[in-house]
Amino acid sequence: MEIPIQIEEGGRTILGMLHLPPRRAPGSPLILLAYGLNGDRVDNHRLSILLANQAVADGVSVVRFDYGGCGLSSREFHETSIATKVADTLAVVDFVTGCHAGEPFKLVLLGYSDGIRVVHQVMQRRRDVAAVALWNPIIRSMTETFRPRERGKMQIEPATRKLVFPLFGVYLGVDYLREANQHLDPREVLAHDVPKLFVFGTGDVHTLGLQEELKALRDQRSRFDLCEIEGANHLFSRAAWSEAVVARTVEWVLKA
Amino acid sequence: MLNQRWLIRGDVRLLAVHHRPAEPVPVGAAVLWAGFSHPMCDADYFMSKLARQLAAGGLFVAQVDPRGHGDSSGDFADVDLDTLREDIALALDHYQARFPEGLLCIGRGLAAPLLAEAAAGRDLAGVAGVAPYFLPTGAVPPAGNAAPADAAELFPGRDYTGHSDFAEPALCLLNALGTVPYNLHGMRVSPRLLQGLASFDALAALRRISPACALWLVQDERDPDAAAALRLDDSMPAPRLAAYRRPLLPRNPAFHRTAISRLAEWALDRCALA
Numbered sequence: 001m002e003i004p005i006q007i008e009e010g011g012r013t014i015l016g017m018l019h020l021p022p023r024r025a026p027g028s029p030l031i032l033l034a035y036g037l038n039g040d041r042v043d044n045h046r047l048s049i050l051l052a053n054q055a056v057a058d059g060v061s062v063v064r065f066d067y068g069g070c071g072l073s074s075r076e077f078h079e080t081s082i083a084t085k086v087a088d089t090l091a092v093v094d095f096v097t098g099c100h101a102g103e104p105f106k107l108v109l110l111g112y113s114d115g116i117r118v119v120h121q122v123m124q125r126r127r128d129v130a131a132v133a134l135w136n137p138i139i140r141s142m143t144e145t146f147r148p149r150e151r152g153k154m155q156i157e158p159a160t161r162k163l164v165f166p167l168f169g170v171y172l173g174v175d176y177l178r179e180a181n182q183h184l185d186p187r188e189v190l191a192h193d194v195p196k197l198f199v200f201g202t203g204d205v206h207t208l209g210l211q212e213e214l215k216a217l218r219d220q221r222s223r224f225d226l227c228e229i230e231g232a233n234h235l236f237s238r239a240a241w242s243e244a245v246v247a248r249t250v251e252w253v254l255k256a
Numbered sequence: 257m258l259n260q261r262w263l264i265r266g267d268v269r270l271l272a273v274h275h276r277p278a279e280p281v282p283v284g285a286a287v288l289w290a291g292f293s294h295p296m297c298d299a300d301y302f303m304s305k306l307a308r309q310l311a312a313g314g315l316f317v318a319q320v321d322p323r324g325h326g327d328s329s330g331d332f333a334d335v336d337l338d339t340l341r342e343d344i345a346l347a348l349d350h351y352q353a354r355f356p357e358g359l360l361c362i363g364r365g366l367a368a369p370l371l372a373e374a375a376a377g378r379d380l381a382g383v384a385g386v387a388p389y390f391l392p393t394g395a396v397p398p399a400g401n402a403a404p405a406d407a408a409e410l411f412p413g414r415d416y417t418g419h420s421d422f423a424e425p426a427l428c429l430l431n432a433l434g435t436v437p438y439n440l441h442g443m444r445v446s447p448r449l450l451q452g453l454a455s456f457d458a459l460a461a462l463r464r465i466s467p468a469c470a471l472w473l474v475q476d477e478r479d480p481d482a483a484a485a486l487r488l489d490d491s492m493p494a495p496r497l498a499a500y501r502r503p504l505l506p507r508n509p510a511f512h513r514t515a516i517s518r519l520a521e522w523a524l525d526r527c528a529l530a
Contacts, residue, residue, distance in 0.1 A: 002327070004260035004261075004262075004271070004327075006258070006259060006260065013257075013258045015258060015260055015273065017327055038300070038301075040295060040297050040301075041295075041327075042295040042297075042326050042327065044438055044439045044442065045293075045440065045441060045442030045443045046295075046326075046332060046443065047442070049327070066297075070301070071295070071297045071301065071304065072258075072260075072273050072296065072297050072304055072319070073258075074258060074308075076305070076308075077301060158510075158513060166508070166509050166510075168300055168507040169301075169302065169506075169507040169508060169509055169512055170300050170301060170509055171509050233414070235416075235438055235441075235442070236442065237408060237437075237441035237442040238406055238408050238441065238442055239406045239408075239442055239443065239444055240406075241442070242442050
């Protein structure tokens with residue numbers, strides 16, 4: 001069952017989709033998807049739909065939504081920041097908790113790419129997160145992530161006269177830029193005391209450094225699960241890669 | 257004001273997002289259709305930005321996902337020109353019943369000629385296309401009858417920003433359809449779609465719309481931030497795939513802004529005349 005949902009948060013109208021399996025046991029998992037930078041709730045090659053269909057078939061609920069300024073939700077992208085994404089995510093957590101009306105469920109946060117920043121901050125504010133899965137998480141600063149030819153110069157956004165940064169076909173606001181330019185230490189994420197899964201494409205040039213860092217940390221007895229999709233790039237842009245990342249994640253969520 | 261609705265016909269369930277203007281009575285209505293393979297918000301949220309601007313001008317706006325796209329039902333591997341035509345008909349039947357006068361359609365890439373085709377038999381206020389697919393019959397090479405294949409095998413390449421390792425004909429076709437490799441790769445494409453494109457006369461479909469009721473926008477060749485209107489009259493030589501060497505909807509927010517302003521101005525003019 002797919003239920004369109006709508007939430008008002010901080011003057012933003014958040015549009016999302018709640019996927020519920022036909023039968024679910026009390027305490028069964030619900031995955032909340034926190035996508036990266038300028039993504040949307042469907043994501044490239046419908047990766048989120050693939051996840052939702054697989055999860056629901058295995059008795060797991062999923063909520064996908066667009067942050068304010070992204071996808072179908074209200075506001076412009078240059079008004080979006082990590083802080084607004086965190087506020088929107090917390091509002092969605094409150095909403096789905098209310099939908100369960102006291103019925104227990106296991107909240108699993110799934111961060112994709114720089115969605116790790118949102119997941120990390122939500123974890124700092126909520127104690128009821130049961131597990132965290134991260135797909136190709138990006139922790140290094142945005143200026144390190146993008147090659148010079150992908151970076152424009154700061155500009156004035158014509159409608160608001162605010163300083164913005166042209167990023168592909170959208171304007172990125174300075175708040176986002178400031179937040180995303182801070183390096184996130186993986187040990188801060190590992191410090192959250194819940195089961196954690198990292199899924200990497202071994203061909204993802206944006207996360208190769210983190211992959212090595214995590215392997216070293218695992219040798220120092222940090223506890224987390226690591227899954228590698230052989231050859232996959234940052235977007236998992238082959239049908240076989242996206243099927244693998246979805247299957248391995250749902251399998252892990254059911255065991256976590 | 258925003259909300260989401262299902263449009264249902266038989267087993268087909270399409271998601272629509274409605275933008276209602278602040279005015280109690282809209283000055284007109286518009287149905288927006290994203291580029292091929294993209295969800296209704298479109299690449300770089302182009303259609304969502306356009307929807308907000310149109311609603312601010314007083315129009316009721318519906319963004320719709322065809323089946324196999326975005327949140328609608330179905331698998332992308334089953335999408336072909338016929339399913340797209342059926343889904344456009346479903347949406348137009350629904351919104352034309354609600355807005356018998358002053359209904360506009362705006363589509364990007366492949367959606368533009370398909371909307372034009374559907375509009376030909378209806379009394380619509382206008383059709384607009386952003387970087388429209390305007391290839392005549394035979395411009396796309398015919399495809400075989402193989403099973404649906406990953407787009408990454410059909411159109412191989414790994415450089416999603418510079419497209420340096422993509423074959424030019426493949427990249428031209430993707431540009432023409434209004435898609436981008438980073439979105440399409442990972443989805444299986446039906447050979448029926450490619451067969452349909454080989455025999456589709458999109459140029460004729462666009463030309464069926466009176467120039468007075470149509471607007472076909474592309475990036476201006478001289479100014480990357482400006483939008484230019486294409487004239488698709490009979491004096492124009494038959495376009496070839498190579499016409500799409502560069503994407504006609506560039507990833508340039510300044511161009512998006514000018515194109516959206518121009519479309520909004522056109523839409524308000526069309527509604528005033530309806």
